[in-house]
Amino acid sequence: MAWAITGCAFHQKIQQQLQQSRAALDTPPFEINPPQVAPIVDADVPADIRMVTAAMVQKLRKDQKGIPRVSFDSGGNHYTPETSFDYRGFSVSDISINEQWARDTGRKSFDCRVAGVMLFSDQLGRRAMVSYTADYELFRNRIIIRDSAVRPVPPVFPTTRAFIIEGSEFKGIVDERPDFYGFYTGVVSKAHSMTPTPEERRGREELQKMSLFDRIKRGTKIERQENFMVIFVMDRLTPDAELEVVVTRNPNDMATLAKPVYSDFDGWRVAIFGGKFAIDHDVFCAKAYYKPSPGVLPDNSEQVMVGLFSSEKNYDTPGSPTRADIRPTSHASPEGPLALGRNALDPLKRYDAALIQSRLAELGFYKTVVDGLWGPGSRRSLQAFQRAIGLDPSGNWNMQTQLKMFSGTGK
Numbered sequence: 001m002a003w004a005i006t007g008c009a010f011h012q013k014i015q016q017q018l019q020q021s022r023a024a025l026d027t028p029p030f031e032i033n034p035p036q037v038a039p040i041v042d043a044d045v046p047a048d049i050r051m052v053t054a055a056m057v058q059k060l061r062k063d064q065k066g067i068p069r070v071s072f073d074s075g076g077n078h079y080t081p082e083t084s085f086d087y088r089g090f091s092v093s094d095i096s097i098n099e100q101w102a103r104d105t106g107r108k109s110f111d112c113r114v115a116g117v118m119l120f121s122d123q124l125g126r127r128a129m130v131s132y133t134a135d136y137e138l139f140r141n142r143i144i145i146r147d148s149a150v151r152p153v154p155p156v157f158p159t160t161r162a163f164i165i166e167g168s169e170f171k172g173i174v175d176e177r178p179d180f181y182g183f184y185t186g187v188v189s190k191a192h193s194m195t196p197t198p199e200e201r202r203g204r205e206e207l208q209k210m211s212l213f214d215r216i217k218r219g220t221k222i223e224r225q226e227n228f229m230v231i232f233v234m235d236r237l238t239p240d241a242e243l244e245v246v247v248t249r250n251p252n253d254m255a256t257l258a259k260p261v262y263s264d265f266d267g268w269r270v271a272i273f274g275g276k277f278a279i280d281h282d283v284f285c286a287k288a289y290y291k292p293s294p295g296v297l298p299d300n301s302e303q304v305m306v307g308l309f310s311s312e313k314n315y316d317t318p319g320s321p322t323r324a325d326i327r328p329t330s331h332a333s334p335e336g337p338l339a340l341g342r343n344a345l346d347p348l349k350r351y352d353a354a355l356i357q358s359r360l361a362e363l364g365f366y367k368t369v370v371d372g373l374w375g376p377g378s379r380r381s382l383q384a385f386q387r388a389i390g391l392d393p394s395g396n397w398n399m400q401t402q403l404k405m406f407s408g409t410g411k
Contacts, residue, residue, distance in 0.1 A: 046100075048143060053116070053134075054067045059150075079148070079149040080149070081151065091121055094118070094368050100115075112138050114134050127159075129369060131150070153369075154292045155236075157290075158290055159362075160307030164229050165191045166192070167225065167227060227275070229274065229286055233306075237268075241296075245260045246286070249285070250285055253285075260272055279312075282311065286309045289305055291303040339406040341403055356405070386401060
């Protein structure tokens with residue numbers, strides 16, 4: 001079989017179109033609910049910290065109304081790297097307070113500080129983390145924030161999603177929907193389904209029974225069309241981080257088949273490559289590597305593979321890469337080495353702990369920052385997961401828990 005996925009002149013047009021200013025959106029292919037606005041729900045957090053944190057959230061959203069009885073000192077230093085982007089449309093899904101103190105000034109007020117990390121998320125599944133610090137003066141009936149700072153926090157293990165879309169459909173999306181919302185929803189709604197039909201399953205079984213000569217002969221009848229694979233990073237990356245996608249015939253191959261085009265939507269990265277190929281017949285793998293700044297990844301690693309996708313449809317083959325399709329289907333994802341018990345995770349290792357935390361967060365049991373540090377909060381989340389699936393809620397990591405947790409993920 002002779003084929004290749006190649007770059008094309010259209011990539012230049014993609015790059016230009018995706019960098020245009022935002023345009024008005026058409027009706028999306030699925031409903032997007034409005035964000036939640038309450039930034040803290042923990043009743044144990046003091047009222048002044050809740051109010052200051054809420055004011056910081058409103059400032060990030062560029063909401064001029066602010067929070068009643070909370071003001072920012074115009075003579076203070078208020079640092080935020082955001083210029084054009086705001087967090088409107090994002091809910092605050094978790095806040096972790098790292099530092100707080102208050103000191104009596106002796107003039108009917110308190111000097112206070114709060115520092116923490118906020119996790120934002122939207123209905124598309126995008127996430128963004130920021131750290132924040134606020135020095136403020138607390139009076140009986142008002143709060144003045146003297147100095148504040150907000151900085152982006154790089155993810156430890158970003159989530160990736162991939163789709164394959166026919167060329168003409170893709171060109172129409174690029175022409176009409178240049179921002180992330182329209183681009184993502186357009187690709188999702190037009191992407192090929194990677195769930196095989198019953199006929200395709202029977203055809204695959206017949207193909208496996210054929211001789212090599214018959215397979216080659218059958219391959220000449222396959223009609224190839226222009227397709228694109230689009231890989232989305234759903235966690236916001238910091239400007240110094242890199243995304244690299246390597247396209248090969250199989251996961252262990254070194255020869256590159258394509259050179260992707262990369263785009264950046266306010267920190268949410270996208271990799272795109274295309275060519276003439278037939279899904280399920282011209283099989284290739286796309287490996288997505290995340291390269292943050294030094295010190296972000298555990299064990300001083302320089303990069304980590306955060307996505308492994310294939311152009312082959314999902315036939316539930318154990319240990320196979322994730323198929324390029326995230327839409328819900330009636331068929332489970334292929335089982336990978338974690339779900340099969342071939343690799344054992346150890347939460348005392350920071351990278352493994354981050355992987356477990358990420359999975360617990362996906363399942364809705366882990367509500368704080370994925371940092372790879374296994375502590376009481378992680379154990380409580382694990383207990384909740386074990387209790388929900390009928391295991392002994394000991395909070396201890398074991399192989400039975402691992403198999404259940406990663407079943408159907410392809411990992």
